[in-house]
Amino acid sequence: MSEPGLVVVDVAAADDATALAFQQLLADRWATAPAQHTTRDAGEPGVRLRCYLDLRQPLSLAAPDEALPPVSAAASQ
Template identity: 85%
Template sequence: MDPISETHVSEPGLVVVDVAAADDATALAFQQLLADRWATSPAQYTTRDAGEPGVRLRCYLDLRQPLDPPQPDGPVRAAAPR
C-alpha cells in the first residue's frame, strides 16, 4: 500500500484504516460495518500483493461527524426507569 498522506490525518478525528482479510467479501463487509457507523471514504476495490496471502484495502474515517445511534433490528424498547 502507498504511504499514508499527512492530509488524511491532519486533524484530530481523521483516521486511516488499512484492512487485511482472507477475501474480498470479508474486507468489504468490514468496511461496510465502519461505513454504517462513521463517515467514510470507501475503497472501491481490494488489492492483492504478489506472494502475500489475502487481500487489502484502505479506507478513511471521519470520526468528527455526528453519529446516529444504530437502530435495533426489532421493535424499539424503552429504557428501564432508574
Template identity: 80%
Template sequence: MDPMNEMHVSRPGLLVVDVAAADDATALAFEQLLSERWATATAERTTREAGQSGVRLRCYLDLRQPNVRAGTPR
C-alpha cells in the first residue's frame, strides 16, 4: 500500500484504515460496516500485490461525523 498522507490524520478522530482480507467480498463487507456508522471515504475496489495472497483495501474515516443516514453510532 502507498504511504499515508499526513493530511488524512491531521486531527483527532481521523483514521486511515488498511484492511487485509482473503477476498474482495470480505474486505468490502467490512468497509460497508464502517461506512454505516461514520463518515467514510470508501474505496471503489481492492488491490492485490504480486506474490501475496488475499486483497488489500484502504479507506478513510472521520469518527467526529456519524453517518447521518444511519443515525448516531451506539
C-alpha cells in the first residue's frame, strides 16, 4: 500500500468458515474492507482470502487489559 498504516492481508485457510472467521477477528479490531468470498486454486487444498486493513483507526477493544503492544518503527519497515 502507498500509505503508512494501510495493510493488505492474504489469508490461507483450510475452509471458508476459518478464513472468514479470521477476517472477522481483524475487523473487530481495525477498519477493514472485507472480502465477500474466498477463492480456491485448482488442484490445491484450502482457500484464500484477501482483505485490507486501516491500522490508523483506533482499536476497538472489549476490555482495556486486552491492549495490544505498540508496533515499533523498525517492525513496520
